[in-house]
Amino acid sequence: MSYISGKQLCIGLIAATLTLSAGGFTRVSAQEIPNDFSAIVRQKLPAVVAITTRQIIQDQPTLDDFLNPFDGRGPVQPQVREALGSGFVISPEGYIVTNNHVVADSTEIHVVFSDKETSPARLVGRDPATDIAVLKVDPRPNMTIAAWGDSDAMQPGAWTIAIGSPFGLGGTVTVGVLSARSRDIQAGPYDDFLQTDASINRGNSGGPLFNARGEVIGVNTAIVSPSGGSIGIGFAVPSRTARSVADQLIRTGRIERGYIGVRLQEVTPSIAEALGIAGTKGALVASVEAGSPAQKAGIQPGDVITRYNGKDIQGVHDLTLAAANQKPGSTATLTTSRGGTQQDLSLTVGQRKDEEVQTGAVPSQGPGDQRLGLALSPIPDEA
Structure with missing residues (x-):
């Protein structure tokens, strides 16, 4: 990847066309099928910027440097790494959205506008988990947004x-x-x-x-x-x-994500058969964290969460996204299946406990720490 x-x-389409619908043919307006996109590009191009970054890489001394400190080469010199990316202006105050991987660990950031003017940029915050970052430049007159x-x-x-x-x-x-x-x-x-x-x-x-x-x-x-x-x-x-x-x-300058405090497992056909449920949709609760919103709501290991705030849960990923995207302190409603019996529960969404720094960066985790709002864990082969 x-x-x-x-x-x-270059799209040459007629000003209006006909499409087949359930009731016959429906006329589609020229606004829905443009002849080209030049008007949109002309309007929005000034809002798009190029981003250049510089990162100072400090080389680590080698064993040879220690064994031969007086070989005349001098101290190890830092290297400069440059990178290119893109971004776009979202406010007259000069806020610019880009990717985290474009600006992460950069020591210098500059943006180049469509008129070739270059401005230094300050990192406002970044979120590696979604690869989004925000920069700030001094506002320009009549800045396109x-x-x-x-x-x-x-x-x-x-x-x-x-x-x-x-x-x-x-x-x-x-x-x-x-x-x-x-x-x-x-x-x-x-x-x-x-x-x-x-x-x-x-x-x-x-x-x-x-x-x-x-x-x-x-x-x-x-x-x-x-x-x-x-x-x-x-x-x-x-x-x-x-x-x-x-x-x-x-x-x-930081991100808040919802947290309910469960470890999850995909529902496989064999697990569905063992639990006596039809199909493999939903997320199986492998364990519940003590004192978590899930425990307070009565969720137990072995429950299969099938709906969250009225939306079907197809698997672990759906539930992870749904919980993480919900504002901490708000109320969530869940539908669970336990022993073939469905029940509706409500809980107050907590906040993920990871201590994110003010740049919005997620701190590095140890190899055993998989907690990202909803952490995933396989069920042991033997109980």
């Missing part, structure tokens, strides 16, 4: 437009369609990516993915690429997630 973003298409759109309203087949700086080529526009939603690419515990076939490449990371109305519905983040170039499989953090994370980072 390599990181991302930008296939420019990219407005958030509704990623949940996007359906496969809808137009998507990526603008960014692949390989340092600022202002590159590529177009495709939304290929799929809710992709889990095993990049992190909160994977919920939009998939697009708009051509995105190295350097597009952190750039916006627009809908046909010019609203940001995703932040380009990753690609599947055997060669390092685009093969038409790209992924973007949905605006639902990116906007929430960015708002929290701007407001407090």
Whole structure:
């Protein structure tokens, strides 16, 4: 997996067309099927920036340096690593959204606007778990802003437009369609990516993915690429997630995630048979943390959580996302199956106890620490 973003298409479609519907043919307006995307690009291009970063790498002394301290080479010199990425302005105050992996561990950050003006940027906060970061530059006169759109309203087949700086080529526009939603690419515990076939490449990371109305519905983040170039499989953090994370980072510099205090296991056919339940949907509770919201609500090991706040839970990943995305202190309703009997429970969502630093960074964890809101654990073969 390599990181991302930008296939420019020239689309010549008639001003209005007919589509087949259940009741016959329905006329589709020209606004829904644009002749091209030049108007949107002209309006939104100034809101998209290129990001350049510098990182000082301190080389570790080698054994030879200690054995031959007077060989004339002098002290080990630090190395400078430079990286490129993309981002977009979200407020007149100069806040810019990008990817965490674009700016992580950087000692210098600069943004380059579409008019080639360069400004130093300050890191406001970052969230490695969702790969979102927020920068701040001094406001410019009449700064163009990219407005958030509704990623949940996007359906496969809808137009998507990526603008960014692949390989340092600022202002590159590529177009495709939304290929799929809710992709889990095993990049992190909160994977919920939009998939697009708009051509995105190295350097597009952190750039916006627009809908046909010019609203940001995703932040380009990753690609599947055997060669390092685009093969038409790209992924973007949905605006639902990116906007929430960015708002929290701007407001407090840190991220709050919901926590209910259970360890989970996927429901396999053999487990479903043993529990006497039909199908493998839901998340099996392997253990419940003492004093947690789940224990206080009466959830027990062996319960299968099948619904959360009225939405079906297909598996562990669904429940992890649902709990993490809920505001601590709010009330959640769960449906559980115990011994074939369903029951509805309510609990007050807690806050994940990880001590995130003010940059929003998640601290490094030990090999045995898997707690990220909802921690996952296999059930032992023997009870």
